[in-house]
Amino acid sequence: MTFFTIGDFKKIIVLLILSATVFLSVLDIFIVNVALPSIERGIKATGGDLQLVVAAYLMAYAALMISASKLGDRLGRKKILLVGLIGFGISSLLCGLVETPFQLIIIRALQGACGALMVPQGLALLQQLFTTEKERSWALGIYGSIAGIASVLGQLLGGLLPAWSVSVSLFGDEGGWRLIFLINVPITILVTFLTILYIPKVDKLKSERFDYVGLFLLTIFLLSLIFPLIRGREMGWPLWSIMMLGLSFPIWKLLWFQQRAVKDKGFDSLVNFDLFKNITFKLGVVLSLFYFIAQDSYFLITGFFLQNGLSVSSVSVGILFVFQGIGYVIGSFLSARLIKFYGEGVISLGLMIMIFSLIGHLFAFNSGKIGVLQFMLLALYGLGCGSVLPSLLTLSLKNIDIKHAGSASGIYSTVQQTAIALGVALVGGLFFYVLQERISPGAFIEAYRAASFMNIIFLTIVLGILKWFPKNQL
Numbered sequence: 001m002t003f004f005t006i007g008d009f010k011k012i013i014v015l016l017i018l019s020a021t022v023f024l025s026v027l028d029i030f031i032v033n034v035a036l037p038s039i040e041r042g043i044k045a046t047g048g049d050l051q052l053v054v055a056a057y058l059m060a061y062a063a064l065m066i067s068a069s070k071l072g073d074r075l076g077r078k079k080i081l082l083v084g085l086i087g088f089g090i091s092s093l094l095c096g097l098v099e100t101p102f103q104l105i106i107i108r109a110l111q112g113a114c115g116a117l118m119v120p121q122g123l124a125l126l127q128q129l130f131t132t133e134k135e136r137s138w139a140l141g142i143y144g145s146i147a148g149i150a151s152v153l154g155q156l157l158g159g160l161l162p163a164w165s166v167s168v169s170l171f172g173d174e175g176g177w178r179l180i181f182l183i184n185v186p187i188t189i190l191v192t193f194l195t196i197l198y199i200p201k202v203d204k205l206k207s208e209r210f211d212y213v214g215l216f217l218l219t220i221f222l223l224s225l226i227f228p229l230i231r232g233r234e235m236g237w238p239l240w241s242i243m244m245l246g247l248s249f250p251i252w253k254l255l256w257f258q259q260r261a262v263k264d265k266g267f268d269s270l271v272n273f274d275l276f277k278n279i280t281f282k283l284g285v286v287l288s289l290f291y292f293i294a295q296d297s298y299f300l301i302t303g304f305f306l307q308n309g310l311s312v313s314s315v316s317v318g319i320l321f322v323f324q325g326i327g328y329v330i331g332s333f334l335s336a337r338l339i340k341f342y343g344e345g346v347i348s349l350g351l352m353i354m355i356f357s358l359i360g361h362l363f364a365f366n367s368g369k370i371g372v373l374q375f376m377l378l379a380l381y382g383l384g385c386g387s388v389l390p391s392l393l394t395l396s397l398k399n400i401d402i403k404h405a406g407s408a409s410g411i412y413s414t415v416q417q418t419a420i421a422l423g424v425a426l427v428g429g430l431f432f433y434v435l436q437e438r439i440s441p442g443a444f445i446e447a448y449r450a451a452s453f454m455n456i457i458f459l460t461i462v463l464g465i466l467k468w469f470p471k472n473q474l
Contacts, residue, residue, distance in 0.1 A: 010198065011130075011135075013194065013198050014129060014198055014199065015126070015130075015139050015142055015143070017191060017194050017195055017198060017199060018122040018123075018125055018126045018129075018143065018199075019122070019142060019143045019146040019147075020122075020146075020187070020191045021081065021084070021085070021118040021119050021121070021122035021191075022118075022119050022122060022123070022143065022146065022147045022150070023146050023147065023149070023150045024088060024115070024118070024150075024184060024187065024188065024191075025061070025088075025115035025116075025118060025119050026147050026150035026151050026154065027150040027151075027153065027154040027157075027184075028057065028092075028111065028115065028154070028181075028184065029054075029057065029058070029151075029154065029296075029420075030150070030151045030152075030154030030155050030158065030299065031154035031155070031157050031158040031161075031180045032053060032054055032057075032158065032180065033054070033154075033155065033158060033299040033300050033303045034155050034158030034159045034299075034303045034307075034314060034317050034318055034321065035158040035159075035161070035162050035177045035180045035314070036050050036053070036054075036300070036303060036304050037303075037304055037307040037308045037314070038162040038176050038177035038314065039053065039104070039177045040308075042175055042176070042177050042178075043098065043099065043100060043101050043104065044101070045101040045104075046101070046234060047234065047428075047431075047432035047435070048230050048231050048233070048234035048235075048432070049101035049104075049105065050304070050428075051230045051300075051424050051425060051428045051429065051432070052101075052105045052108075052227075052230055052231070053101070053104055053105055053108055054108075054300060054421075054424045054428075055226055055230060055421040055424045055425060056105045056106070056108045056109040056112065057108045057109065057111055057112035057115070058112060058417045058418070058420050058421035058424070059109065059112065059219075059222045059223065059226055059417075059418075059421050060109040060110070060111075060112035060113040060116065061112040061113070061115050061116045061417050062116075062222060062413075062414045062416075062417035062418045062421065063113075063116075063215065063218050063219040063222055063414075064112075064113050064116035064117065064215070065116045065119075065120065065410060065413050065414050065417065066270055066271065066407075066410040066411070066413075066414055067210070067211070067215050067270065068080065068084075068116045068117045068119075068120045068121070069120035069121075069124065069410060070210060070211075070268070070270075071117070071210070072120060072121045072124060074210060076201065076202075077121045077124055077125050077128075077202060078121075078125070078195070078199050078200070078201050078202070080117055080121050081117075081118060081121040081122065081125070081195060081199070082192060082195060082196070083114075083117060084114045084115070084116075084117030084118035084121065085114075085118060085188050085191055085192045085195060086188070086192060087110070087113070087114035087117065088111060088114040088115060088118060088184065088188055089184060089185050089188030089189060089192070091107050091108075091110045091111035091114055092111060092181045092182065092184035092185055092188065093181070093182065093185050094107045094110075095107050095108060095111060095181035096178040096179070096181040096182035096185075097178070120410075122143075123143070125199065125202065126139050126140070126143060127140075128202055129200070129202075148325075148328070148329065148332070151325065151328075152321070152322055152324075152325030152326075152328070155299065155303075155318055155321035155322070155324075155325070156318040156319065156321065156322050157180065157183070157318070158180055158303075158314070158318060159313075159314040159315050159316070159317050159318020159319070159321075160314075160315055160318050161176070161179040161180050161183065162176030162177045162179065162180065162314055163176065163313065163314050163315050164176075164179075165177075165178070165179045211262060211267075211268070211269065211270045213258060214255065214258060214259060214262065214269065214270035214271070215270060217251060217254060217255040217258060218255060218270065218271070218414075220251055221248060221251045221252050221255060222418060222421070224244045224245070224247050224248040224251055225245070225248040225422075226418075226421050226422060226424075226425050227244065228240075228241035228242070228244040228245045229245070229422075229425035229426065229429060230424070230425045230428075230429060232244075232245070233429045233432070233433055234432070255271070256273060259271050259272075259273055260273065271407075271411060272407040272408075272411070275400065275407065275408050275411065278399055278400065280395075280396070280398060280399045280469065281396055281399065281400055281408060283465060283468055283469055284392070284395050284396025284412075284469075285396060285411065285412065285415050286465060287392070287395075287396075287462055287465045287466060288392050288396060288412065288415055288416060288419065289415055289418075289419045289422075290419070290458045290459075290461045290462045290465065291388065291392065291419070291458075291459070291462045292415075292416050292419035292420050292423065293419050293420075293422050293423035293426065293427065293455075293458050294354075294423065294427070294455040294456075294458040294459050294462075295354075295385060295389070295420075295423075296420040296423055296424075297420075297423030297424055297426070297427035297428055297451070297455060298358075298381070298427075298452075298455060299321070300423075300424055300427075300428050301427060301428060301431045301448060301451045301452070302361075302448075303317055303321070304431075305365070305431075305444055305445075305447070305448040306320070306365070308439075308444065309441055309443075309444025309445065309447075309448065310365065310367060310441060310444065311441075312370060316370055320370065320374065320375065320378050321378065323375045323378045323379045323382070324378040324379065324381055324382035324385075325382060326379055326382065327378070327379035327380060327381065327382025327383040327384075327385070327386065328382035328383070328385050328386040328389075329382075329386065330382075330383055330386060331350065331382065331383040331384065331385060331386020331387040331388075332386040332387075332389075332390050333386075334386075334387065335347075335350065335386060335387040335388075335390060335391060336390065339391055344395075344466055344469060346387055346391065347387065347388050347391050347392075347395070347466060348463060348466055349387060350383075350384045350385070350386070350387025350388040351384065351388055351459055351462055351463050351466070352384075352463070353380060353381075353383055353384035353387065354381055354384030354385065354388070354459055355384075355456055355459050355460065355463075356380070356384075357377050357378075357380040357381040357384060358381070358452050358455060358456050358459070359456065360373075360377045360380070361377055361381075361448075361452055362449050362452055362453070364377055365445075365448065366445055367441075393409075393412060395469070396408075396412055426454070427451050427454050427455055427458075428451070430447075430450055430451050430454055431447045431448065431450070431451035432447070433447075434446055434447040434450045434451070435447035
């Protein structure tokens with residue numbers, strides 16, 4: 001069955017609509033990183049508040065990612081896509097209107113949940129509506145490119161929009177950050193309208209009962225692991241934070257037993273733990289966990305350090321991160337061609353480039369002066385990321401049976417988002433712990449070096465895990 005009857009123009013419109021879902025969700029991960037100092041001033045947020053502004057989005061996104069795909073099967077993908085889009089637009093509007101850190105954290109969690117509703121539907125509809133292998137490959141390539149563009153554009157806009165808003169007195173001197181959320185509103189209105197017009201309804205798939213208990217346990221596990229790491233550190237590790245952390249492991253074991261029981265009854269489990277019997281998948285997930293802890297926490301601490309510690313303008317920081325994006329594009333292009341000849345060696349080289357770049361950061365970023373060396377180090381870090389990231393999913397899913405590909409991809413995506421939230425908690429937590437209440441450039445440099453050294457350790461662990469992989473997996 002084909003859904004396209006009026007030519008290639010409609011195909012392009014459909015592809016852009018579906019790609020907009022991942023564009024919005026990725027944009028709002030990265031746009032916040034550079035804007036955090038502006039948010040801090042605007043709503044008098046603490047370091048822990050800022051960590052939770054980032055982590056709340058990621059935790060909700062991670063918890064709902066697997067479930068959202070099943071909801072689409074059960075209730076209809078277009079319907080769930082529209083719910084996600086409308087919710088994302090409303091939550092973005094509310095984020096731009098909040099007055100307190102607590103309000104922003106709660107609504108960011110809602111925004112992350114709506115993002116999780118959108119993305120699996122967009123990707124699944126893309127694979128259903130583009131029916132030939134050639135069309136699907138073309139569509140997936142565009143979809144992935146738009147996600148990459150969103151990550152770079154998000155960091156640029158996170159620097160530009162607050163500065164522009166202040167310059168024209170749109171929200172006052174301390175409200176420039178509001179525009180980074182409000183910009184989503186017209187985009188979601190347009191995409192929602194186009195979705196109603198152009199995205200066809202597809203047949204609902206037969207789906208087992210929805211695993212509400214599994215979703216609840218997964219959410220509680222993520223909350224008990226990440227929230228006390230952030231808020232407990234800031235409050236001096238009160239008893240409740242130690243207890244919550246201690247409960248995270250038994251909750252995980254309870255989730256494991258509950259999922260096994262669901263599977264034994266013949267129903268679809270939320271998390272297919274049998275996949276971890278595959279050694280390549282297991283190592284790939286562990287590798288990705290440590291990798292994403294390091295990769296994305298880098299943006300949080302670097303943006304905050306440069307602006308608040310070295311008084312670099314948000315616009316300059318945004319432009320700096322564009323060079324990281326350029327390096328990423330080059331790295332992705334080269335790795336796609338070299339991986340077939342050199343296999344895991346390309347990933348190892350990419351990791352070593354990232355480590356070398358971070359070591360350079362420790363010495364190059366010691367004043368507010370931004371020159372050629374700093375731009376080169378950002379580009380070099382991006383080059384390393386581009387050499388590693390595109391191959392991680394392939395490496396992890398290489399030996400997974402096609403009938404389990406959806407479950408494996410869902411687990412991988414959930415681990416990825418959880419790892420980013422963990423990086424915010426661990427690496428960001430170390431940064432703010434070393435910084436304390438000090439505001440001198442020297443204190444910021446000390447905190448940045450400590451956090452960057454932690455990231456170097458995580459990337460070194462990834463290098464070690466890579467050595468355990470069976471050869472010739474790529």
